[in-house]
Amino acid sequence: MQGTEGRWLQTCRRRNQFWGLPHWTPAAAGRHLQTRVRQVIAPPLLSIIIPALRVDRELRRCVDSVHLALESFTGYEVIVVMPGAHVQSAADALPDVQIVAECRPSVYAAMNDGIKASNGQYLYFLGKDDILLPSVRHLLPTLANERPAAVFAAVFWGGQGRRTCRTSRWQILFFNVCHQGIVYSRNCLDTHGPYVRRFRTHGDHLLNIRLLWDTSLAPRITFASTPIAWYAETGLSSTTLDANFAKVQPAIIRRYLGTWIAWPWSVLTHYRLRWSKKPRA
Structure with a gap:
């Protein structure tokens, strides 16, 4: 036998x-x-989703920061999404984490896979080189009792210090905020998701625009001044212009604010795209 x-x-x-x-x-x-x-x-109150390519020191540090920040709280789950070739090694290295194989090689595709695999009432996304801070515990009573559509908090931005994610529906049309400072409700992502995969770094920007201009959800958004994460400032979003999003952003602005506001931004976008294509010396 x-x-x-x-x-x-x-x-x-x-x-x-x-x-x-x-x-x-x-x-x-x-x-x-x-x-x-x-x-x-x-179901857990909070699902923390971390896209990654492989298990390395930064991913271990990120996962450890989550467990340390929420060590006295049991209503959470951690989901790491990575290529199928590394799923087995990740499962061996991170036994207390749910490992999900990504369906397509894209950051936002991996985040969508994490959403599908999650069970939490609220979802939060971290990069593998980011660190969750213990101050995130201050948001848990708000999530459990007030049931907001989303919470926009603050982050420590690399070596530049604290940066708030407080914004308005007018500002979000032009400038995005750091998603490491935002906790989304599942209802919000079900209504305005999934992330658009063809945007390389600004899929969350489009989601935030849809959320803040939704008259049924926007009044239920909570803003907090508590820094909940340290953003490493080493990802693509901080160093790369998303050309696909930049091309459609004037049309998004035109939809909400009209042609007279969108036209100057489209001219600025034209020169931004030209400048981004120039070789650096």
Whole structure:
């Protein structure tokens, strides 16, 4: 019997490695089933989604910061989304985290995959090089009791100090805020999601515009001055112009504010795109 079971486990391991799936032993499958049943009966308050390419020191630091910041709180889950080739190594290295294989090689596609796999009533997105701060615990009573559509808090922006994510529906049309300072409700993402994959770095900008101009959800947005994360300022969004979003942004502004406001911005966008294509010396 042991030989038959051993061959069966080896077959399962080879099959899962071929498809990029984590290897399940009977004990691990039982624990996973218990976790899923518990999540369905009592879904967590907060789902933290982290897109990543592989397991490295920065990802471990990010996951550790989440567990340390929420060590006295049990109503959360951590979901790491990465390419299927690295799912098994991630499952071995991060046993207390749910690992999800991304369907397409894109940051926003990975975030959409994390949304589908999550069970939380609120969703929060971190980059693998970011750090969650213990002050995020100050937002938990607001999420549990007031049930806002979203919470716009603050972040520490690299070495530049504290930066608030407080904005208005007029400002958000032109300038985005750091998504590491925003906690979204599931209703918000179900209504205005998913993220648009063709935008390289500003898919969340479009989501924020839709959210703040939604007259049914905007009154339920809460603004807080508490810094909840340290943003590493090393990602693409801080160093790269999203040409696809820049081309459609004037049309978005025209929809909400009219042609006279959108026209000067379209001229500015034209020169921004030309400047971004020039080779740097």
